[in-house]
Amino acid sequence: MPTPKKKAAKKLKKAAAKKAAKKATPKKNSPPQTRSISRSVSRSAGAAMGENTTLDTLYIVDGSDNNVSLAVKVGDKGQTSDMTIKLNDKVISEKHAGDFDTIILGTNKMLDGKKLSIAATIADTSRETNLTSLKIQLTGGMDPVEFPLSRTVDKEGASADYLCLIEFFKP
Numbered sequence: 001m002p003t004p005k006k007k008a009a010k011k012l013k014k015a016a017a018k019k020a021a022k023k024a025t026p027k028k029n030s031p032p033q034t035r036s037i038s039r040s041v042s043r044s045a046g047a048a049m050g051e052n053t054t055l056d057t058l059y060i061v062d063g064s065d066n067n068v069s070l071a072v073k074v075g076d077k078g079q080t081s082d083m084t085i086k087l088n089d090k091v092i093s094e095k096h097a098g099d100f101d102t103i104i105l106g107t108n109k110m111l112d113g114k115k116l117s118i119a120a121t122i123a124d125t126s127r128e129t130n131l132t133s134l135k136i137q138l139t140g141g142m143d144p145v146e147f148p149l150s151r152t153v154d155k156e157g158a159s160a161d162y163l164c165l166i167e168f169f170k171p
Contacts, residue, residue: 051151053134055164059116060142061108063170068111068140072100075122079132083120108141111168118166123159132160141168 061068074081075098085092087105105111122132133150151160 052149053151053160053162055136055147055149055166057147057166058169059138059145059166061111061168061170062142063112064108066108066140067104068106068108068138068168069102070100070105070116071102071137072118072120073133073135073137074099074120075133077126077128079122080125081120081122081134083118086117088114102137104140108168108170111141112170114168116164116166116168118162118164120162121159122162124153124156127156130154130156130158134162134164136164136166138166 059068070085072083072085074083081097083096083100084094085096085100092103092105093100105116106114118134118136120134122134124130124132130153131150132153133148135149136147138145138147147164147166149162149164151162153160
């Protein structure tokens, strides 16, 4: 029967062997833990498959002093709009008709954690198509992005409501 000293030495050897084996075994690379970034869209009642009028997503900024710009293109040929754009609670544009030309929202550093909201009603005033659309373009952050949204309305003269929320996020 081994003595208590021999038992303790045997345990230490086993532990050291396990530790050495662990070091020799390559570790599996697990992906870094990051916040999931996805574009969540839901269809409006009556919208065809693939058509979206809502957007809830992140725009990645890098904490630099580089400017981030926004532009919004509204409608297909002959569509009209009524649009309100806000950055947090500050109104950038209210009851704006038509395309919203490029403006600077602020720097990457300043925008981190802020929320951009765009609410638009687009009326189908075209005799050629019943397609309404909204295209949001952001540049100056980590990557330029474009968020295309659309909906075909049931009849000429009908309108579609668009609601977009974009949070600026520095990972």
